[in-house]
Amino acid sequence: MVALTDAPPERKSRPPRQEVRGSRRRNRMTLIAWGFATPFVVLFLVFLAGPIVASFAMSFTDFTTRDLQTPFNVNLVGLENYVSLFQDPRFLRSLLNTFIFVFVGVPLTMGIALLVALALNTGIDRFRTVFRVGFYAPVVTSIVAIAIVWRFILQPDGLLNGFLALFGIQGPAWLQDPAWALPSLIFMAVWRNLGTLMVIFLAGLQSVPKEHHEAAMVDGANVFQRFTNITIPALRPTLLFAAVITGIGYLQFFEEPYVMTQGGPLDATLSSAMYTYDQFGFGNYAFASASSYVLFLAIVLLSLVQFRLLGRKD
Structure with missing residues (x-):
């Protein structure tokens, strides 16, 4: 075994x-x-x-200038700063001005930039480079220098009103009139940021296959149909990128009102960023921090909306 x-x-x-x-x-x-x-x-x-x-x-404390020497003696106040913000008429006005600046300026800048990019991409061949440089030049120029020049252009006796006078039109005091001050800043911002989006849209347009347009032309599609059914869908990622960076930039607009109007007249051009800057200058550091985080939340919400509207749709 x-x-x-x-x-x-x-x-x-x-x-x-x-x-x-x-x-x-x-x-x-x-x-x-x-x-x-x-x-x-x-x-x-x-x-x-x-x-x-x-x-x-x-932002959840009462930290001010008096606490700089004793930073550990500040008191927690919870959401008091945030509640006080939305009870401050100047802050609410700054939010309204900022939202107007964004929701008017962003579509206007993108629309004009897209039209210019389409013209440069198809209709102008010989002087295309010259036009590109001309439109992009304001982007690389100092914003302070641009704001000072535009402040003189928009004076009651400035270049713009002098031009309008040639046609018998009496121009307003653009920067001194509360009804015209904010539209004037929006127009200047659109002019200055046009070049950036133009370059971005040009890059996007040149990536659209020409065969798609040729096939659509064979099928009898007109210019508008090709634009809405071929160009716009192909540019969706480009449009999203342009909307996000422009929206974030316009929500933080500060140099234009600071140099040209100091937030006036009657807070007509006071922006949220400028309001936050003023609070830091007043020594209300906790209050200013709360204001900056409200602006941060607005940037996040705007970006989410843009991703929702312009993001990829399967």
């Missing part, structure tokens, strides 16, 4: 040497990568992430 013996244990398979070496190499490369990234991470945490967290925490 043969005795049954236990089967020998199975040997654990070892990973091949190449796999071990590859794993060690990946770990070494990861450490090297983190070594190169460490200076940026430290700077980001100290000078960006840290202040962001601190300012958010500050």
